[in-house]
Amino acid sequence: MDNDVEVLSSMRYEGSARRSQTYNKTFVDHIWNFFSSVRVGVWLIILILVAAAIGTIFPQETFIPPNVDPATHYESEYGTLGLIYYLLGFHNLYGSWWFIILLGMLGVSLIIASLDRGIPLYKALKTQRVTRHDQFMKKQRLFSISKEAELDEIKYTLESLRYKVREENGNLFAEKGRFSRWGAYVNHVGLIIFLLGAMLRFFPGMYVDEILWVREGEKASIPGTKSDEGQYYLENKEFILEMYDKKDKKFNGALSSVNGEVAKNYQSNVTLYKTKPNHTIGEDPELVKVQDGEIRVNEPLKFDSFALYQTDFKLNEFSKMSFELEEKATGKKFGKLTVDLHDPKKKYDLSNGYKVEIEEYFPNFILNEQNQPSTINNLPDNPAFVFSMYSPKTPKGEKAFVGIQKNIEAGENQFKMSFAGIETKDLTALTVKKDHTLWIIALGGIIFMIGVTQGLYWNYRRIWIKQNQDGVWAAAHTNKNWYGLKKDLDFLVDKTGITPLVEKETDPK
Amino acid sequence: MKKKRFWFRSALLAILVIAIGYTIYNSIFEESGTYIKKGDIAPNFVLTDLNGNRVELEDYRGKGVFLNFWGTWCKPCEREMPYMQRQYETYKKQGVEILAVNVSETNVSVNNFADRYRLTFPIPMDRQREVTKAYGIGPIPTTILIDKNGKVVGRTSESLSEKKIISFMEKIKP
Numbered sequence: 001m002d003n004d005v006e007v008l009s010s011m012r013y014e015g016s017a018r019r020s021q022t023y024n025k026t027f028v029d030h031i032w033n034f035f036s037s038v039r040v041g042v043w044l045i046i047l048i049l050v051a052a053a054i055g056t057i058f059p060q061e062t063f064i065p066p067n068v069d070p071a072t073h074y075e076s077e078y079g080t081l082g083l084i085y086y087l088l089g090f091h092n093l094y095g096s097w098w099f100i101i102l103l104g105m106l107g108v109s110l111i112i113a114s115l116d117r118g119i120p121l122y123k124a125l126k127t128q129r130v131t132r133h134d135q136f137m138k139k140q141r142l143f144s145i146s147k148e149a150e151l152d153e154i155k156y157t158l159e160s161l162r163y164k165v166r167e168e169n170g171n172l173f174a175e176k177g178r179f180s181r182w183g184a185y186v187n188h189v190g191l192i193i194f195l196l197g198a199m200l201r202f203f204p205g206m207y208v209d210e211i212l213w214v215r216e217g218e219k220a221s222i223p224g225t226k227s228d229e230g231q232y233y234l235e236n237k238e239f240i241l242e243m244y245d246k247k248d249k250k251f252n253g254a255l256s257s258v259n260g261e262v263a264k265n266y267q268s269n270v271t272l273y274k275t276k277p278n279h280t281i282g283e284d285p286e287l288v289k290v291q292d293g294e295i296r297v298n299e300p301l302k303f304d305s306f307a308l309y310q311t312d313f314k315l316n317e318f319s320k321m322s323f324e325l326e327e328k329a330t331g332k333k334f335g336k337l338t339v340d341l342h343d344p345k346k347k348y349d350l351s352n353g354y355k356v357e358i359e360e361y362f363p364n365f366i367l368n369e370q371n372q373p374s375t376i377n378n379l380p381d382n383p384a385f386v387f388s389m390y391s392p393k394t395p396k397g398e399k400a401f402v403g404i405q406k407n408i409e410a411g412e413n414q415f416k417m418s419f420a421g422i423e424t425k426d427l428t429a430l431t432v433k434k435d436h437t438l439w440i441i442a443l444g445g446i447i448f449m450i451g452v453t454q455g456l457y458w459n460y461r462r463i464w465i466k467q468n469q470d471g472v473w474a475a476a477h478t479n480k481n482w483y484g485l486k487k488d489l490d491f492l493v494d495k496t497g498i499t500p501l502v503e504k505e506t507d508p509k
Numbered sequence: 510m511k512k513k514r515f516w517f518r519s520a521l522l523a524i525l526v527i528a529i530g531y532t533i534y535n536s537i538f539e540e541s542g543t544y545i546k547k548g549d550i551a552p553n554f555v556l557t558d559l560n561g562n563r564v565e566l567e568d569y570r571g572k573g574v575f576l577n578f579w580g581t582w583c584k585p586c587e588r589e590m591p592y593m594q595r596q597y598e599t600y601k602k603q604g605v606e607i608l609a610v611n612v613s614e615t616n617v618s619v620n621n622f623a624d625r626y627r628l629t630f631p632i633p634m635d636r637q638r639e640v641t642k643a644y645g646i647g648p649i650p651t652t653i654l655i656d657k658n659g660k661v662v663g664r665t666s667e668s669l670s671e672k673k674i675i676s677f678m679e680k681i682k683p
Contacts, residue, residue, distance in 0.1 A: 032518045069648040069666065097533045104529030111525070199528065202535040223642045280565070281554040281643045282635065343636070344617050361617040364582075375582045378614045 035105075035112040044106045051102065055093035058085050095202075107195045110188045118185040125178060130168035132464050132475075140464075140475035141482075142489065146498040149472040154465055157495045161488050163463065172465035181479065183455020190448030197440030208434035211311065215319075216425045219273065219287070224432055225306060230275040232303070233287055239313055239426040240267040266310050268295045268428040272303060295430065305434050312429035318380045320423040323402070325354055325389060326416050334391065336420055341380035353392040356417070360386035365403050373401070389415045461485050463492075474501055545644050547664060551576070551655045554640045556610065556633035559619055564608065564633045567659070573605040573681030574655040575674075578635075578646045580612045581622045585668030586650040590626050592671040597630050600678040604657070606630070612649060613638045657683040 025033070034040060058078055061070050070091055074082035089096030137143065155165050155172060163174035201207040208224035214236035225232040242265040246255050255262055273287035293301040300307040322338045335350030341363065348356045360373070365384035368374040373384065384403030391414075399410040402417050409416075459481045466473040478485040486501075493500045545551065551574075553567045566574065577593065579586035590609075597607045607630035611619050616634065623632060635641050644653065647666065654663035654677055662680060669677070 026515060028515060028519045028522060031522060071667075095536045097536065100533050100536055101529065104525070104532070107529075108522075108525050111521070199532045202532050204535070220637065221639055221642060223645075226643065281552055282633075282637075282640045283555040342615065344615055346617060346620075358617050360621060361615055363615070363618070375618070377582050378580055378612065 032112060035109045036116045038113060041106070041109040041113055044102060044109055048099075048102050048106060051090075051093065051099055055090050058082060058091070061092045064091075100199075100202075103195060103198070107192055110192055110195075114185050114188045118182075121181065125181065128173065128175075130166050130173040130464075131171045131466060132173075134466075134468070134473075137464060137466055137473050137475040140477050141504055142476040142485070142501040143504060144474050144499040144501040145468075145470060146472045146474065149465070149496060149498045151465070151467075151472075153496045154492065154498070157492050158463065161491065163461070163488075170467045172463075174463040174465075176461045177458045178460050180454055180458035181460050183451050183453075183458075185451070186454055187448055187451025190444050190446070190451055192444070193447060194441055194444030197437045197444055200437045200440065201435075206436045208306070208432055210432040212308070212430045212432055213314075213427055214270075214430070215317070215427050219285075221285075222306070222308070222432055224434065225304075226281075228277060230277050231279050231281075231285070232290075232306075233273040233275065233285060234308070234430070235271040235273065236268055236428050237271060238269045239315075239428040240265065240269070241313065241315065241426075242267075266297050266313060268310060268430065269293075270295060270301065270308075272301065295428075300433070305436065307433045309431040309433060310428070311431040314427040314429075316424040317427055318383060318422060319425040321383060322420040322422070323356075323387075323417040324420045325350060325356060325391075326418045327391075328414060328416055333418075334415075339385070341383050344385075353390070353395075355390045357388040357390070357397075358385055359388055359399065362403075385417075387417050389413070389417065391415060459484065461488065463489070472498065474498060476501055545653065545661055545664070547661055549661050550659050551653065551661050552643055554643065556635055556640060559611075559616065559623060559632040559634060562631065564631050566608070566655075569606050569608075569655075570659055571604070571657050571683065573600075573657055573678070573683055575605060575607045575677060575681065576653040576655055577607065577609045578612055578641060578644070578649050578651045578653075579609055580614060580649055581618050583649050587622075589650060589669045589674070590628065592669065592674050594626060594628055594630070596671065596674045596678055600682065603678075604683045605678050605681055608633055610635050610640055612641050612646070652677070654681050656681050 058074065064070060064073055070086060074086040074091060076082075078085065085091060089098065093099050151167075151170060151172065155167065155174075158165050158172075158174040161176070163176045165172055165174045210223040212220060212222055212234065214220045214234055216236050216239055219233050219235040222232040222234050241263065243261040244251050244255055244264045246252065246261075269292075271292050272290040273285075274290050275285040275287060279285055290303065295301045295308055295310050297310050300309045302308075318341050320338050320340055322336055324336045325334045326332070327334070334352070334354040337348040337350065337356055339345075339348075339358070344358055344361055346358060348358075350356065362373055362375040362384045363378055363380040363382075364376040365382045366374055366376050373386075376382075382404060384401065384406065386399060386401050388397040388399055390397045394414055398413040398415055400413060400417060401408040401410075407416065459478050461476070461478045461484070463474065463476045466475075476485055476489055489501050492498065551566060553565065555563065555565045558564050566576075575593070577589075579590075581587070593607055593609070597605075609628070609630055610633045612635055614634070619632060619634065622628075633640075644651075649666075650668060651664070651666045652669065653661055656662050663677065667673075
C-alpha cells in the first residue's frame, strides 16, 4: 500500500525480484550487466593505472632518438625486457590498441553504470512522497516524537533555511540540495566528454603534432598542412640566439654565479608561404607569400588552425667547404673550389688543365666495422671526400682522402687539397601543432570539476514531519555532513519547540 | 518494454563498439606516423631521378609500383638493394616498377652506390625530403606497395628478404 522505496533494502523494488533475475537474459544483457558493475569499473581503472605506470619504466617512442628503428632500439638498449616492452606496445602506450580498448571499456562502464543508477535514482527522488511509513521514519538516524507542534511554524522556519517544503494531509516533507545527488553523474558526463576528446585525437584532421627543421635561407613544406587549397611552406630567414650580457650591471649580480652563458632569447624570423591549390608533392612550389613572422619560445606563429612553436635549434651546421689545389713542392696554388655539402658537383674545372673530381663523399664520416670509410647519416656534420686531382703534370690524376684534420694520400702525391674555409648555417626546429580536441577536453574537465564540486560541497538534506496518534514525528536524513543537518535541526527546535531529534545508536551488526 | 530495452541496449553498445573500433583503426596508422594508409590513393609526386629524368607517380598508373625509401648510410636498405635489383629484372616485364626514393642525399654519394650495386631502376632524389615528409616516412627502409589503380595495398618498415620482395611483387602485379 505504501510504496516507500527506502524502507528496507529488500523492499527497494517492492519486494519483487530484480528484473534481471526474472527474464531470460540475452547476450546483450550479459554484456550490459558486466559493464554496469562498479567492481568492473574499479578494476578497469586499476588496470589502466598499472599500464600507465609500466609505460614510464622505459622512455616512450617520442623520446627515443629520431632516425632509430624502435623495433631494434628497445632491445639493444634495454635487453629482453625492452623487447617485451616494445612487443606489448608499451613504447607507444597511448596509441597501443589494448590501451585504447581499456580506455574504451572504461568509457562504456561509465556510461552504462551511470545510466543504470542515475535514471532510477532520478525517478525515485522525483516521485518521493510527503507521507512516509512509520517504519521508515523510525529507521532514520535522527528521530524524535513531540507532544505537539505548530506545523505552519515548522514550515516557515524550514523555508527560512531555504528548504523546499511540501505539505500533504498535515504532514511535511522538506528537502534541500537535491542537485548534489547528481554530482557523481555530472562528473561521469565530464569524464566521458574528456575521453571522447582524447579519442578524437586519432581522427584525421583533428590533431597534428609534427617537428619541422629548416636551414637558414631555405624553404621547407610544413608537415600536416596540406589541404585542397595547397601546402604551406616556411622560410627560415634567420635564427637568433641571444645571450645575456654578463658585463651588464643589471644582470651582473645574478649571472656572476653561473658558469658559461645564459640564453636570453631563441628566435626564428620566418616567412610563411602557400602553394597553388594544385601543387604536386616534390615539384618546385609556386609560392605565394602569406605573412612574415617572428617565433620565440612561447610566442608561436599562428595561421589557420596551426601554430608553430620554437622547439630546438642547431648552430653552425657545415654548409660549404672551400679547398685550394696546391703543389706541395712549391706551395703554389692553382685555383679554389667551393663544395656545397648538400649538393656537391662531380667535377670542378680550375682551367688551364687543372681540375678536381669528387670520387666519394661521406657527409658524416666514420670508419665502419670493416674499416671502410662510410657515413653515419646524410647530415654534413663531419664531411670527408676522396678527391682526384688533375694537372698538366699529373694527367692521370692523384687521389687523396680529405676530411676534417685528415689528409691521406694514395701514394706519393705532387699535389694536395688545402683547406680554404668553411661556411656554416643555423637550423631551427619548430613544432607544428594543431589541436581541435583541446576545447572538448577542457569542457570535459570543467564539467568533471563541476560534478565534483556539486557532489562534495553540497549535500542532500531531508526532513519529514508526520502527525501520528501519539504526537508529531520528525525524522531527518542527509547523504553527508550530518553536522550541518544537526545545526539546521537545532535552529528548528529552538524556533518551534519540538523535541530535539536524537541520534540513534548505530545498530551493532 | 523488454523488447525496447533490448534494442536500446544493443544500439548503445553498438555505437560504443564502433567508436572504439574506429579509434583503434586510426591509431594503428597514427602509430606508424603517417597520413598514408592502406586503401588510400597514393599521393602523386614529382621528383628528378639520379639520371636527371622527371619521375611522376601518376605516370605509372596501370603498373604496380614498389615504392622504396632508402639512404646509402642505412645498412638494412643496403641489404635489400641487390634483391630488389634482381626481382626488378624479373618483374619489370610483368608490369611492376620499382621507384627507390633516396632520402636527401647527394648525387655523388648515390651515384657511387648505384654503380656499386648496378642498380637500373629509377632513383628519384628527394633532396628536400618533401615526398618523405608527405608520406610520413619514419625509419628507413620503408616500402609502400601501390597497385595498378594507384591504391596503397601495403606498407612495411622491415628490411626485406628476397622471398618477401617476390611476394610483394606478386601482390601488385597487374
